[in-house]
Amino acid sequence: MPKYPRTFLSIATALAAGLLATAAIAAERPDPKATYDRIQSLAGTWNGRMEDPLSGPPVTVRYEVVSGGKAVIEYQNPGQSFEMVTVYYLAAGDFRATHYCGAGNQPAWRLGKDSTADLVQLEFDGGTGFDPDRDGHVHQGEIRFISTDRIEHRWFHYVGPKEQGVTHWFLDRELPKPAEPAEPATPPAPESPVPAAA
Numbered sequence: 001m002p003k004y005p006r007t008f009l010s011i012a013t014a015l016a017a018g019l020l021a022t023a024a025i026a027a028e029r030p031d032p033k034a035t036y037d038r039i040q041s042l043a044g045t046w047n048g049r050m051e052d053p054l055s056g057p058p059v060t061v062r063y064e065v066v067s068g069g070k071a072v073i074e075y076q077n078p079g080q081s082f083e084m085v086t087v088y089y090l091a092a093g094d095f096r097a098t099h100y101c102g103a104g105n106q107p108a109w110r111l112g113k114d115s116t117a118d119l120v121q122l123e124f125d126g127g128t129g130f131d132p133d134r135d136g137h138v139h140q141g142e143i144r145f146i147s148t149d150r151i152e153h154r155w156f157h158y159v160g161p162k163e164q165g166v167t168h169w170f171l172d173r174e175l176p177k178p179a180e181p182a183e184p185a186t187p188p189a190p191e192s193p194v195p196a197a198a
Contacts, residue, residue: 030117032095038145039072039088039120040065046151048171059169061153097122099138105129107137118145134160149173 030038042063049056062075074086085100095111106128112121122141130137139158145151153169 030115032090032093032111034117035095035111035115035120036072036088036090038117039063039143040069042072042074042151045174046171047174048169050167050169053170056170059171061169061171096125098127099141101138103130103136105135105137107132107139109140112140119143132158132160136164139163149175 043065044063046061046063048059048061050059051057060077062078064073064075065071066073070089072088074088076084076086082102084102086097087100088095088097090096097109099107099109101107107130108125108127109122110125112123115121120143122143124132124139126132127137132139136157136159138155140156142154143151144154149172151171153167153171155167155169156163157165157167
């Protein structure tokens with residue numbers, strides 16, 4: 001037993017508290033596979049607005065699960081002149097994403113340390129086609145799960161190391177339209193009786 005039992009007890013208590021806090025943080029942070037599964041659940045079309053959920057410019061996002069479930073492609077404004085694509089995937093068990101920007105560069109992201117079950121933080125992880133110390137690029141992003149049919153995006157735009165602005169998107173899942181009621185079949189008109197020969 002140490003010479004100063006109170007000091008020993010204080011140190012042991014502090015260490016135990018630290019270990020518990022670390023375990024709690026680790027438990028809150030989703031594992032990469034769970035995050036990827038959540039992204040897969042977005043498959044389909046999402047419509048909404050940028051900046052203001054009621055009156056902002058319209059935006060459409062479509063998610064498609066491809067390559068036998070090994071990748072998810074996110075199409076931003078599909079079919080428009082400013083269409084952009086992000087591919088989400090797992091690499092060696094880590095959650096990753098690559099954004100193919102209309103600006104001609106390809107920033108890469110990994111799962112951010114402050115992600116939760118309902119917030120996917122996309123943390124900058126290099127990229128190609130630009131110099132992150134000088135050029136404009138989408139430096140990081142967030143996908144927040146509000147409900148099964150509602151999400152929000154936030155995209156952080158940088159020039160070099162400085163943030164220049166944030167784009168906020170409000171998106172709702174496009175639900176299948178109810179089937180049109182079938183037209184009732186019209187019975188054939190009765191045939192006129194043929195008059196008997198005289």
